[in-house]
Amino acid sequence: PKFADFWSQSIDEKQFKVYDGSYEGKPYRYVILRRTLLYPQKTGELTIEPLALNINVEAPTNRRDIFGMRITRPAKITVTAPTRKVNVKALPEDGKPESFTGAVGNFDFEVTASKTKLDAQEALDLTLTAKGNGNLKLFTLPKPKLPSALEVYEPENEQDVRVSLNGMAGSNSARYTIVPQQKGSYPIPPIRFSYFDPATEQYKTLSSDEIVIDVENGPATLATSDKADKIPVEETKQFAYIKSDAKLKSMNQDRFFGSTTFWSLLATPVVLIPLAILFGRKRRAYQNDVKGNRLRKADKLARKYLGDAKKSLGDQTAFYLALEKCLHNYLKARLNIQTSEMSKERISQLLQDRGVTVETTEAFLKLLESCEFARYTPSSSDAMQHDYEQASRVISEIDKQL
Incomplete structure (x- = not known):
């Protein structure tokens, strides 16, 4: 079936097992072909479309063999499952934290730095990790706010997720590479991670500890730009302004007119223009075909x-x-x-x-x-x-x- 408005993950059966059951009051034997884990992406009443299967069976006839056993014949039948309706409740708006990014389940959160003491231009890794059970593939981790003297690269996202009948379990991580530019001590403020716990039907917020990065060797800190997510550092006057108009002149000036470069540049359009026209015609003919x-x-x-x-x-x-x-x-x-x-x-x-x-x-x-x-x-x-x-x-x- 098609699972519109759901995130789905199929879980195939490794070995088919026959079960005894009943349907509409009649005994049946059945096998489970596939199980699918669903996470709704919308609220309200969602529809799971019916599944139709064409099955080859041995159908009994009114004839019997010499031993009195009923004779069967091969037949092809189509079976269809009924349409299923799922009512999805919306997450409560009351008490929703600003740091909530869509995580639903039960999680632990930690922030670690590969090193806290280093020199300028030396790299360190800051890793944010959410572990537990829930929709690990369907939410983003919060972004850290760092001092402007720490150059930050785009994070590398890693997901170690196991999917079973109980849902997703594992971890969702974001690793930031950070390179300090100047000497100094730079605090990384606590990072907050919020999730909704369906067991208690409440939002929960976890916070990391403050991490201090000590840059022991390097140039003194410079003034930084005014950005909302940056923490200003100490301003020092270290460099003079770069002159934009130095009026420098070349010591060795070669003649351009009459040189090999001059004649090459002069002849280039004569050769390239016909080639460009021919190429354009071929390209238009190819696109129009x-x-x-x-x-x-x-x-x-x-x-x-x-x-x-x-x-x-x-x-x-x-x-x-x-x-x-x-x-x-x-x-x-x-x-x-x-x-x-x-x-x-x-x-x-x-x-x-x-x-x-x-x-x-x-x-x-x-x-x-x-x-x-x-x-x-x-x-x-x-x-x-x-x-x-x-x-x-x-x-x-x-x-x-x-």
Whole structure:
């Protein structure tokens, strides 16, 4: 199913296990194919669209064999799950801290510096880490406010997150590289991190300790600019102003007119202008060739994903995933449609409207069905080889007929 308005993470079953259960008062045996972890991104009533599966089964008939056992026959049925509704409550506005950035769960917060004593132009790392259980991939950490004499680079974000049926667990970190520019002592104020705890339905705020960076060797501190997130440091008058107009003259002045450089620059436009005109014409002709560009793009996508599928022969999951990508991207390039519009009826209508024969259209749709069935039923190496050769042939036939 499609999980619109949710962040989702699928958790595949490593081994299918048969369970006994009941549905609408009748006993059934069932297996769990896949579990999906969902985090809502909106409030209100959200809809989980139904899942439809085409399943091959052995259906009983009214005939019996010589031993009195009921004879079965293979059949293909379609089963559909009902639509599910989820009511998502909004986070309370009362008591929401200014430092709240969307974290929901139960977390610990710490700020560490790789070193607190160093020399100017020597680097240190300041690491902010939130650990615990919750939506670790869906919030940002607060930004530290540092003295202007500390040059700060963009942070490196690291997420060590494990996803299970109980949700996300692990850590979300941001590591800042800091390079002091002058000698002095620079305090890093406490950093506040806020999150919403669903167990108590309250906001909680954690604060780090103040960290003092001592720069022992280097130039004295200079005046800093007025920025809201900077702490001013001591101003000293160390350098004189740089003269903007020194009126310097070269000691060795070579003649330019008549030199090799002069004649080279003079001849360059004569050579480059015709080449530029020719190149512009070729480029416009190439850009205006819409049909040719579309064909080239389709062929490139088909070769790429068919090549991936060929390399994955023998690995059912990887092979059919690559083959399905090949077919979908090929349709996007050739028919100019999106994945959400790729119903079987829509694909069949568009192909036949473009002049593709009924036999070729049915062969293409049968390949899509094979990719869908392969998710839930085992497939042999011969079947995968046959589907690969069939895909190559069908794509070639469609190229000829369009």
